[in-house]
Amino acid sequence: xxxxxxxxxxxxxxxxxxxxxxxxxxxxxxxxxxxxxxxxxxxxxxxxxxxxxxxxxxxxxxxxxxxxxxxxxxxxxxxxxxxxxxxxxxxxxxxxxxxxxxxxxxxxxxxxxxxxxxxxxxxxxxxxxxxxxxxxxxxxxxxxxxxxxxxxxxxxxxxxxxxxxxxxxxxxxxxxxxxxxxxxxxxxxxxxxxxxxxxxxxxxxxxxxxxxxxxxxxxxx
Numbered sequence: 001x002x003x004x005x006x007x008x009x010x011x012x013x014x015x016x017x018x019x020x021x022x023x024x025x026x027x028x029x030x031x032x033x034x035x036x037x038x039x040x041x042x043x044x045x046x047x048x049x050x051x052x053x054x055x056x057x058x059x060x061x062x063x064x065x066x067x068x069x070x071x072x073x074x075x076x077x078x079x080x081x082x083x084x085x086x087x088x089x090x091x092x093x094x095x096x097x098x099x100x101x102x103x104x105x106x107x108x109x110x111x112x113x114x115x116x117x118x119x120x121x122x123x124x125x126x127x128x129x130x131x132x133x134x135x136x137x138x139x140x141x142x143x144x145x146x147x148x149x150x151x152x153x154x155x156x157x158x159x160x161x162x163x164x165x166x167x168x169x170x171x172x173x174x175x176x177x178x179x180x181x182x183x184x185x186x187x188x189x190x191x192x193x194x195x196x197x198x199x200x201x202x203x204x205x206x207x208x209x210x211x212x213x214x215x216x217x218x219x220x221x
Contacts, residue, residue, distance in 0.1 A: 079163060079164045079199065080160070080161060080162070080163055080164075081158060081159075081160055081161070081162050081163070081164070081167065081181050081189075081191055082160035082161065082181075082188075084164065084191060084195060084196075084199060085181055085188070085189035085190070085191060085195075088189045088190070090115065090187070090188075090189045090190050091105055091106075091109055091111065091114050092114065092115055092116075092117045092187065093105070093114045093115070093116050093117070093126060093147050094116070094117060094118070094147065095116055095117070095118045095123065095124070095146065095147050095148040095151075096146055096147070096148070097146065097147050098142065098143060098144065098145060098146060098147075099126075099131070099135050099140070099142035099143075099145045099146075099147070099150060100142040100143045102114060102126060102147060103131060103142065106128075111190075111192075112127060112128050112177065112178060112192065112194075113125055113126065113127035113128070113177070113178035113190065113192070114126050114127075114190075115155075115180045115187055115190060116147050116148075116151045117187065120186070121185070121187075122155070122157060122180055122182060122187045123151075123153070123154070124147065124148075124151035124152055124153050124154070124155060125151060125152050125155040125178065125180060126147055126150065126151045126152070127152070127177070127178060130150055130151060130152060131150075134149075134150040135150055155179075155180055156170065156174065156176070156179065157179065157180040157181065157182045157187075158170065158179050158180075158181055158182075158191070159181070159182060159183065160181060160182075160183045160188060164196050164199065167179055167191055167196065168193075168196060171193055176193075177192060177193045177194075178190055178191070178192045178193070179191050179192075
């Protein structure tokens with residue numbers, strides 16, 4: 001019986017991706033039989049998508065190849081804020097609201113920040129950080145302290161046409177976790193770091209599912 005060894009795949013005629021060299025593993029359950037000149041390839045199925053995606057440098061044309069496989073990630077650069085917040089209901093605090101009233105609303109809705117409005121215009125933002133630094137640390141009474149006294153004035157906002165990657169860059173640069181979203185000067189929502197990360201996780205889950213479907217669709221050669 002001819003001996004076999006574990007080697008990397010060779011590119012197929014149609015230019016498919018070529019995973020890097022991988023060692024055998026006693027618990028490997030994915031096996032593709034090869035002829036005398038082609039060795040067997042063993043890899044745990046649950047690790048395949050992550051290794052496959054991580055080593056795109058081994059491909060001739062990563063972008064084109066991933067597109068052919070059908071799971072090219074749209075990514076943050078293509079996802080618009082308006083799509084992320086389209087079904088969102090945003091709680092708005094008035095400048096005259098007390099800290100206690102606003103914090104209770106935040107707790108009920110499980111949110112970490114709220115926009116502050118005056119005459120229909122965005123004038124500030126109040127977050128958990130403002131609560132700790134400007135209310136608790138300074139010994140203010142939340143029952144009598146108004147938003148106008150402790151909010152962050154003139155907050156940075158983004159438009160509905162911005163992409164998620166731009167929002168992430170702004171958050172990293174300024175140390176924010178929340179950004180108001182405006183359209184023609186009117187507040188239409190809030191985007192948080194949590195919203196973007198949840199979107200990324202959902203995208204990754206979709207990629208893994210599509211990759212598994214592709215693996216099962218490839219016939220043994």
